Amino acid sequence: MTAQGAARASRQQRQQQIVDHVLAKGDASVAELTELTGVSVMTVHRDIAELADRGILRKYHGGVSAQPSTVFESSSDFRLHAHTGEKDALARAALDLVAPGMSLMLDDSTTALALAKLLPQVGPLTVVTNYRLITEELRAADDIRLIGIGGEYSRTHDSWIGLSALEMIKSFSVDLTLVSTSAMTGTMTYHQEQEIVALKRAMRLAGSVSVLLMDHSKVGRSALHRLDPVDAFDHVVLTGPVDDEPVAEMRKLTDVRVVTT
Structure with a gap:
């Protein structure tokens, strides 16, 4: 350096x-x-x-x-430096769900960025994303077909959002969608921004299979807007330690995988 x-x-x-x-x-x-x-x-x-x-x-x-916490939790700059070890563990676990030839949609979470760094190991893949840092990470990868979601650029999120981005997301049908969000309980997921909720919902619906990636600090919390119920996701991958009660609630609703850092 x-x-x-x-x-x-x-x-x-x-x-x-x-x-x-x-x-x-x-x-x-x-x-x-x-x-x-x-x-x-x-x-x-x-x-x-x-x-x-x-x-x-x-x-x-x-x-x-x-x-207000909405500003801090939305800042890409600061999310990049939070819980990095846990995000790497989530990325390694999520990689097990990726197979050559798949099409993937990744949101603008720094957890998805950690996964993107591993994807060249799997290729060939098609990756669709609205996160600038993921496009930077994968733009030189030979076996990755990269599709960028356009729209209004958000400096806070370092990604493309807004109505144009939402409409473009809705035009795709991918094999696997992987997203993260701000908070979850045993039955519901949340995000603090209404506009981002709409994008993440559309991303989940665009995938034949959807995966939620969450570090343990987000479990047992809520935020202003409800995103999706836990049973809307096909897989939930968490890092421990996580309280037994919310995990037991989740396991009644969907596949839950708890990984160690």
């Missing part, structure tokens, strides 16, 4: 630390964040300014507070 790349990774990790701390507490002072990160006050001010500009945190005199 170049010195510039190392500095960028260090900044991302530090900003993730700041966001995690502020989300846990609700707010934090500059002095508190300086002590937490071990960097200078000026560096913390720059981090705060960048996070506020991106709509992740709300800046006030002497500190920051958390924006």
